[in-house]
Amino acid sequence: MFRHTKSCLIIASLLVVFVATAVSDSEPKPETIQAQVFGTTTMAGRNFGITIIIEGYSTPAEQKTLIDAFTKGGNEKLVDALSRMKSKGRVRLSSGGVGYQIAYIRSIATPNGRTIRMITDRPINIAEAMFSSRSEDYDVSLIEIHLSNDKSKSTGNLVAGGRFKVDKKKQQIEFESYHATPWRLAGIMER
Numbered sequence: 735m736f737r738h739t740k741s742c743l744i745i746a747s748l749l750v751v752f753v754a755t756a757v758s759d760s761e762p763k764p765e766t767i768q769a770q771v772f773g774t775t776t777m778a779g780r781n782f783g784i785t786i787i788i789e790g791y792s793t794p795a796e797q798k799t800l801i802d803a804f805t806k807g808g809n810e811k812l813v814d815a816l817s818r819m820k821s822k823g824r825v826r827l828s829s830g831g832v833g834y835q836i837a838y839i840r841s842i843a844t845p846n847g848r849t850i851r852m853i854t855d856r857p858i859n860i861a862e863a864m865f866s867s868r869s870e871d872y873d874v875s876l877i878e879i880h881l882s883n884d885k886s887k888s889t890g891n892l893v894a895g896g897r898f899k900v901d902k903k904k905q906q907i908e909f910e911s912y913h914a915t916p917w918r919l920a921g922i923m924e925r
Contacts, residue, residue: 764789766925767850767879771892774915783828784892784919786852786877790822792838800838800853804907809897813873816855825852825877834875844880847888852877872897872912879922890919 765788773780796819803815819837826833838853854875872895879890895912 768921768923768925769879769890769919770921772918772920774918777917785826785828785833786823786836786879787826788823788836788839788850790839791841792819792822796838797840804898809874809899812898813855816853816874823852825854836877846884847880847882850877850879850881872910874898874909876909877919879919881922881924885923888922890922891916892919893917 767786767788769784769786771782771784799815799819800812803811807814816837821835821837822839823836824833825836834854836852836854838851840851842849842851855873874896876893876896877890880888882888893909893911893916896909898907898909900906901908
């Protein structure tokens with residue numbers, strides 16, 4: 735009887751170790767991506783560093799929430815849905831501070847690496863709110879990083895202020911940037 739109990743305990747212990755290992759393998763491991771951001775066209779000559787900390791990825795259900803929100807009320811409802819989502823990570827500028835939360839992050843496999851897309855609601859600063867500037871309408875930030883298996887070929891873009899809209903003539907959703915062109919990401923490093 736003692737022998738049977740002992741073997742049951744060993745089997746139970748092995749099951750606990752196996753289950754704990756399976757659970758820890760399915761939990762996302764935090765990723766850190768650093769890059770240098772360069773202005774283009776009207777922002778040419780400006781640059782700064784960013785650090786992106788990814789703590790997890792958005793689910794298909796969260797993607798559906800955003801699509802449904804946009805379908806019901808356009809960019810305004812999409813921003814409202816983004817602001818209620820649990821943070822998936824943070825983006826911090828080289829100037830310091832805690833940075834900004836990223837509400838939506840997806841990783842998409844590509845033939846030679848992967849693409850990471852990040853969307854979040856953009857904080858509106860006091861001057862924009864006080865003077866009701868046109869930039870207030872561009873309340874979404876978008877980052878897209880193309881990570882290549884050849885690290886020297888990784889690229890990316892940052893749109894600090896934009897909005898989603900429907901082009902009724904083309905019958906498609908478009909992303910409109912407040913500035914003419916997005917900022918360019920270079921020197922991308924995964925840590």
